[in-house]
Amino acid sequence: MNNLDDQIKKALENGTKITQADRQDVWNHIEKELFTEKTKGELKVMKPKKKNRHTAFIAAAAAAVLLFIGAQTEMGHAVIDQIKELFAPQKQITQEIEGNKEKTNVNLQQPSKSQYVIYIDEERYAFIEGKDKDRIVMKTPVEGNFPEVSMEIEQVADRAPEDIIKDLDAQIRDKFEKVYAPQQVNEPINGWVVRGIDGQNWDSAIIKVYVVSNGSQGSFIITQHYFLEAAEGHGVRFDEMVKEFHIVNVSQ
Incomplete structure (x- = not known):
């Protein structure tokens, strides 16, 4: 061994x-x-x-x-x-931001109430553990009237991804100008994704939601919020963090 x-x-x-x-x-x-x-x-x-x-x-x-x-x-x-505890507390990843390769140190987050771990870029983002969902937000928010930039993680214990994604699709269509039909993906994670964008201006809000199985009867929902000009920045960084999302609990 x-x-x-x-x-x-x-x-x-x-x-x-x-x-x-x-x-x-x-x-x-x-x-x-x-x-x-x-x-x-x-x-x-x-x-x-x-x-x-x-x-x-x-x-x-x-x-x-x-x-x-x-x-x-x-x-x-x-x-x-x-x-x-066996996950390394810190490691280095390479990500492509706006066409440039960037080495980034990421730190392990282990929510006490949720059976998953995730690595985040603590230089730019803060991890906030909540009662029903956890949030990753900008460490230093940009001043001015900008759309929300965040990523939320929540678990639904008794609904499969295929069911949840249908409801999310309907909800997003009520709020966003253009919505892309849900599809199955294997990057940055195995599951479903649905995306919406509210216009084509630099500050048009974007939502991207991944739904993945929790290994049992339920699902994890990972919701990203950012805006069009930030798609190649925050959008890419959020997806890199999703790659580092790992479930460590499989309930019977």
Whole structure:
């Protein structure tokens, strides 16, 4: 096993009141899930893209463990917290902003009430954890009468992405001049997206909403707000952060 494998195994063993036999069963289950693609009932194991093996291993381990022991058990909550801690607190990404390659340091955010993690550019944005939804906003808002610039993340526990996207499409059509039909995407995340724009002026408001499965019966909704002139700036930066959104809880 490599160091990451050992870290995860150790994290699962520390602080959990289970027997050695139970521990080995859990670990065997993790290894089995990591190398197979299958669905258990209505629950599909969440696996990020292969380009980030570190993240893929952690997410697959989380899914496998929680399928085995249950997310709502005391042990399940402990495992979720331990697996969150295995994500690097900071890393560097390369993104293309207005045609130029830019290296950016991003920092890990681990909401206490939500079972996901995300990396954000803390030089430009602040993460605000809320009761029902979390928000990412400009750290230093621009003075003047500008449209909103933000990204919100919320979870709906009991509705599938296919259902939610239809309602969002109707809601956006009531408020925006032009709306693009919902479509399935695999970049920057696997799920659905619907987009709307309110005119063609530099300050015309844009909304972009991603809806992704939470791995069980529900969905995460990621809503971006910015304006036309900021599409190649804030719009690109928000999508880069969406790439770094990872679910670490799969409920039974």
